[in-house]
Amino acid sequence: MRPKVYLAGAIYGTTNAEQEWRKVATDALSEIYDVINPLDRDYRGVKFDVVNSTKLVKEDMLCVDNASVVLANCEKPGWGTGMEIFYAHMKGKPVLFFTSNDNPSPWLLARARNVETLENGIKELKDFAKTIIRCSK
DSSP states (O other): OEEEEEEEETTTTTTGGHHHHHHHHHHHHTTTTTOGGGGGGOOOTTOOHHHHHHHHHHHHHHHHHOEEEEEOOOOSSOOOHHHHHHHHHTOOOOEEOOSSSSSSSSHHHHHSSOSSHHHHHHHHHHHHHHHHHHOOO
């Protein structure tokens, strides 16, 4: 069984250029991981209400539940990203995050591991996949 990685990071209010990291991560990891990308359900520009918000959050939580590990882009803080990180942590999922901020939030540092860059995250996930695969046999 292939491991799954969930790509957490701000979506709402972001540009296509700010989402390019997801393509880079997917291209680099899809040989080893099934990549779960919530941007596949792109909701930028949607007017939220209780019904569609609840549906979106439930879908994101199910995706985190199905992931082996979470990679979070914390360059641009977002409510959803913080919630996904905390939820993954509470479910016992390993969470890696990257940010250029040299003093990340204590909440991030207490609930996830700072890999500093996307490139470092990709490298660690490639190494980690070997462990996940070995343990699932």
